[in-house]
Amino acid sequence: MAKKSQTEKLCSLEEAISRFVPDGVSVAMGLQLESMIPFAAGHEIIRQDKRDLTLIGPISDILFDQIIGAGCAKKVVAAWVGNVMMGSAYNFRRAIEDGIPRCLEIADHTNFTIALALHAAALGVPFLPTYTAGGSSLFSRNHGLAEFEAPFTGEKMGAVRAISPDVTIVQAQRADAFGNAHVWGNLGASPDAARAAKHVIVVAEEIVEPKVIASDPNRTVIPGFLVSAIAEVPFGAHPSPVQGFYNRDNECYREYHKATKTRQEFETWLHDWVTGVKDRKEFLQRLGEDRVNSLKVRKHAWSARADFGN
Amino acid sequence: MEAVRATEIMVAAGARELRDGQTVVVGLGLPQVACVLARRTHAPALSLLLEIGVTNMNPVDTPIGLADSRIFYRATCWSGFLDILGMNLHRGVVDVGFLGALEIDRFGNINTTLLKEDSGKLRYFNGSAGGNDVASLAGRVIVIMRHEKRKLPTAVAHLTSPGFPGGRSRKDLGLRGEGPQRIITDKAVLGFDRGTHQATLLSLHPGVELQDVIENTGFRMETPKTVPATPLPTPEELRLLREEIDPKNVYLG
Numbered sequence: 001m002a003k004k005s006q007t008e009k010l011c012s013l014e015e016a017i018s019r020f021v022p023d024g025v026s027v028a029m030g031l032q033l034e035s036m037i038p039f040a041a042g043h044e045i046i047r048q049d050k051r052d053l054t055l056i057g058p059i060s061d062i063l064f065d066q067i068i069g070a071g072c073a074k075k076v077v078a079a080w081v082g083n084v085m086m087g088s089a090y091n092f093r094r095a096i097e098d099g100i101p102r103c104l105e106i107a108d109h110t111n112f113t114i115a116l117a118l119h120a121a122a123l124g125v126p127f128l129p130t131y132t133a134g135g136s137s138l139f140s141r142n143h144g145l146a147e148f149e150a151p152f153t154g155e156k157m158g159a160v161r162a163i164s165p166d167v168t169i170v171q172a173q174r175a176d177a178f179g180n181a182h183v184w185g186n187l188g189a190s191p192d193a194a195r196a197a198k199h200v201i202v203v204a205e206e207i208v209e210p211k212v213i214a215s216d217p218n219r220t221v222i223p224g225f226l227v228s229a230i231a232e233v234p235f236g237a238h239p240s241p242v243q244g245f246y247n248r249d250n251e252c253y254r255e256y257h258k259a260t261k262t263r264q265e266f267e268t269w270l271h272d273w274v275t276g277v278k279d280r281k282e283f284l285q286r287l288g289e290d291r292v293n294s295l296k297v298r299k300h301a302w303s304a305r306a307d308f309g310n
Numbered sequence: 311m312e313a314v315r316a317t318e319i320m321v322a323a324g325a326r327e328l329r330d331g332q333t334v335v336v337g338l339g340l341p342q343v344a345c346v347l348a349r350r351t352h353a354p355a356l357s358l359l360l361e362i363g364v365t366n367m368n369p370v371d372t373p374i375g376l377a378d379s380r381i382f383y384r385a386t387c388w389s390g391f392l393d394i395l396g397m398n399l400h401r402g403v404v405d406v407g408f409l410g411a412l413e414i415d416r417f418g419n420i421n422t423t424l425l426k427e428d429s430g431k432l433r434y435f436n437g438s439a440g441g442n443d444v445a446s447l448a449g450r451v452i453v454i455m456r457h458e459k460r461k462l463p464t465a466v467a468h469l470t471s472p473g474f475p476g477g478r479s480r481k482d483l484g485l486r487g488e489g490p491q492r493i494i495t496d497k498a499v500l501g502f503d504r505g506t507h508q509a510t511l512l513s514l515h516p517g518v519e520l521q522d523v524i525e526n527t528g529f530r531m532e533t534p535k536t537v538p539a540t541p542l543p544t545p546e547e548l549r550l551l552r553e554e555i556d557p558k559n560v561y562l563g
Binding site for chain 2: 147
């Protein structure tokens with residue numbers, strides 16, 4: 001593994017994806033469930049027409065559906081795939097039911113088993129034990145789960161095999177040029193996924209001076225030495241919400257549901273919003289200034305200051 | 311006053327399953343409404359945990375909605391999966407877990423993954439998310455769902471989340487907690503027999519006929535000789551639900 005010392009890793013999202021997401025790798029993203037999903041990074045993966053990816057994430061909302069529909073994925077390792085607001089995700093269903101646009105392999109998890117799998121990899125151990133999922137169909141649909149008798153107690157338990165993604169993509173509110181990233185809100189499995197991965201790409205709403213990060217080190221969820229690339233992409237998680245920056249664009253999830261019922265409709269949607277768009281900046285222009293502004297956080301609620309002095 | 315809706319009976323019944331001071335893992339939707347109602351009435355010291363890592367949110371202007379940071383406003387703690395699903399749920403300190411279901415069978419096993427069409431073709435839905443973890447690990451599990459024959463089969467097409475698989479003891483399967491205790495539908499409240507682990511009828515919502523429930527249940531169910539009526543929400547509960555908790559009818563409508 002390349003040494004990631006305290007060097008600047010700031011680059012464009014295009015370059016980050018191009019360098020660290022080659023064809024055939026496993027990519028963990030959407031690790032905070034409905035919040036802070038790296039949609040801009042996912043769209044860049046689609047634009048660069050990556051192939052044979054394994055997508056890893058608890059639910060990912062509609063991001064995995066888009067990447068599956070674009071034909072970039074061969075396998076999904078997840079606890080839930082769909083459109084949280086609307087239910088079904090049509091591309092996922094077309095792929096798994098009918099092999100359109102290509103066949104999709106799936107490894108079923110629960111939110112906890114996928115968190116444990118990433119935590120195991122983050123600890124560097126081959127598996128972790130759990131009581132969850134006994135007697136369920138999960139064990140027959142995921143080779144990364146096995147029953148075993150626990151040492152010391154003799155209990156029947158499940159073993160969850162470690163998952164080490166080739167690359168984890170984490171959305172952050174702010175980061176410095178070295179990749180030290182402040183994240184706040186619900187964290188899901190992000191801290192574990194970052195530590196489980198061979199490479200980490202941080203997508204930040206804003207790049208700040210290192211002294212801003214050092215002013216509140218408890219908020220650094222991803223330390224920079226773990227990070228391979230960092231890109232500044234305002235509104236990079238839209239339509240998912242980013243605490244302190246923008247709210248969820250519920251309408252977008254409704255529109256996507258309506259606009260992707262058939263394969264043909266999805267292809268139009270994909271061209272309009274991803275492949276026919278240069279980058280996130282152009283995406284936001286297409287979305288329109290009024291809509292973008294309407295999503296921005298207006299009622300601020302600042303935390304109390306914490307004294308890190310001596 | 312506007313007639314009481316089935317959803318209001320459901321969330322009031324859900325709220326009454328909760329005791330003050332308990333710790334509850336809850337998802338979005340009617341379960342969340344039931345918990346907020348309990349906290350606003352008889353259980354102010356209820357602790358609500360969302361699996362994504364939110365503890366005791368206090369939303370102000372959008373009390374109920376989708377997974378938006380606005381809903382998690384003034385939470386007392388934000389963490390992640392390992393905290394909520396691991397160090398609380400897995401450790402065994404969560405008293406009650408609420409779940410929804412695509413299908414639930416007579417042994418309380420839940421399917422949220424796939425259905426088999428008559429042609430034999432599989433139709434995929436979404437999967438477990440944290441549902442399996444709640445079903446496997448919470449002290450008591452309460453399911454809130456619509457009462458339809460196809461949603462209440464003798465055996466689920468796919469066992470996403472365990473109740474009493476095969477009618478067996480949960481302990482033998484390595485599961486924790488007492489398993490499913492209630493199925494609250496828009497017609498009735500079901501419980502589970504302690505010996506056979508099979509679903510039984512506990513109460514009918516006011517105005518619902520026994521025959522209606524029997525015809526709309528896919529499995530054979532024990533029914534008591536006289537079936538009690540599910541209590542209606544109190545006027546104060548209705549006021550809270552309609553004016554403060556879900557005034558836009560996001561979930562109750």
